[in-house]
Amino acid sequence: MGPEPSTQKRPRQLTTNTREALLLRAIEEFSAEETGLIMGIAASDVLNLISVARDEVAEAPEGRVIIIEDEAVLAMDLEAIVASMGHTVCGIARSEAHAEKIAADTCVDVILSERRLTCSVGGTGRTNGTLARMGNLPRIVITALPDRLLTGEGQEPAFVMSKPYSEEQVRSTVGQAMLFSPAATKLC
Secondary structure (H helix, E strand, O other): OOOOOHHHHHHHOOOOOHHHHHHHHHHOOOOHHHHHHHHOOOHHHHHHHHHHHHHHHHOOOOOEEEEEOOOHHHHHHHHHHHHHOOOEEEEEEOOHHHHHHHHHHOOOOEEEEEHHHHEOOOOOOOEOHHHHOOOOOOEEEEEOOHHHHOOOOOOOOOEEEEOOOOHHHHHHHHHHHHOOOHHHHOOO
């Protein structure tokens, strides 16, 4: 077996169970008590883990994000949240083709896209065209229909956000994705 990909080393350096607690709370929207039941720990421990996770995400490297969203208001909202986290928004694309042009001019760390603009017809979460050839970049897929993405068939996106999303969900998901990005491993 070959050497471990550098994008896998950074997440292992995080405090044990912090990612799980943060994702269950911020993304899945379980209460601290429910998260504690799932993880087999006290709710107070969940809150401590979430606090540590937020600190670790805040320490994630600043990176470059392409937003693929054709609804202008949502695109501007996502851009404001991502920029407020210290990341550079390389551009807002209304299509995958437009995103490819942006990516050709800059090194990208994370792709944040609306599902129907970059996923194959079957909704499997695979990007079409050149974005699929951009390498093993973390992709965050935003969808109102996550059950159509998470089928267990074929490759699925690493990060999924359901619509409507909250600012906390965007911050948590982008921060987590950035930990797996080229910026985290100094590849760009």
